[in-house]
Amino acid sequence: MTVHRVAVLALDGLTPLDLAIPAQIFQSRPETPYEVTVCALGSPVATTAGFGLVAEGGLAQVRAADTVVVPGFDPGAQPPFRRPPDAVLEALADARDRGKRVVSICTGAFALAAAGVLDGLHATTHWLHIDELERTFPEVRVDRDVLYVDEGDVLTSAGVCCGIDLCLHIVRRDLGAMVANRIARGLVAAPHRDGGQAQYVPAPVAEAGEATLAETRGWALERLDDPLTLVALARHAGLSQRTFMRRFADETGTTPLQWLLNARVGRARELLETTEHSVDRVARDSGLGTAANLRLHFRRVLGTTPTAYRRAFTH
DSSP states (O other), rough: OOOOOOOEEOOOOOOOHHHHHHHHHOOOOOOOEEEEEEEOEEEEEEEBTSEOOSEEEEEHHHHSSEEEOOOOBOOOOSOOOOOHHHHHHHHHHHHEEEEEEEEEEHHHHHHHHHHHTTTSSSSSGGGGGHHHHHHHHHEEEEOOSSSEESSEEEEEETTTTTTHHHHHHHHHHHHOOHHHHHHHHHHTSOOOOSGGGGSSOOOOOTTTTTOOOOHHHHHHHHTTTSOOOOOHHHHHHHSSSHHHHHHHHHHHSSOOOHHHHHHHHHHHHHHHHOOOOOOOHHHHHOOOOOOHHHHHHHHHHHHSOOHHHHHHHOO
């Protein structure tokens, strides 16, 4: 397996959790080709947690990397934006120009924007700083209600833990759903979350005794091959359909039926990777019904066919 070098570039004012996410997800495993190096312009790097970080790599490792990840950092409490050093911005722009993958987590998007990497592209960042990103870098097409944005070789995530969603998405893109799901289970994280960061913007406190719908979603995941309906889901949750739909959207940022469709596509991906079942059986076992329906949703969601997906991700 060809080694894929990942450079995690730590900037002054680093958010430690944002660095830990790619370091953990891209760590070397028997089934993955990743080799991670934490890099910095100089050491120690100041963090928002009050301790310094000593990085083992420098900008030379950033230039040699196949993927460069910029974790979140403190962009400044008040405008103007705290601009990273020119040497850092030049290294990021050079990585982009050479066709390398460039990724940001949370406010790391500010560094990518300052380097010109996000010019003309869609991007996101933490909801607390999204107005500032849009105001400071008007050439960036800011998406407000997403967990992450994939623009091919340039990817950005919303706040902090959305970095988990983005890094797992990258693994899924590189190595398939089976490997991504295995890593997610090791992290005790959801393999894929639907919805957007609007669900994390401050909202009225839930009424006392109001439970989440996690149990109903878990129940549905065990029955994806059943003809699940909105009526059945609401009945399991003990709610009216109207209340169930409102609560579901509040918790996930999407509708119950869209969530079911994405879960079924995810199940189909894993079945294609891990079994030799026919496309018809994969469609049936994942709850998508027919091979034609499976092909339709694979085209819409993944831009490929089930057969091509199996060929690409069967190990």
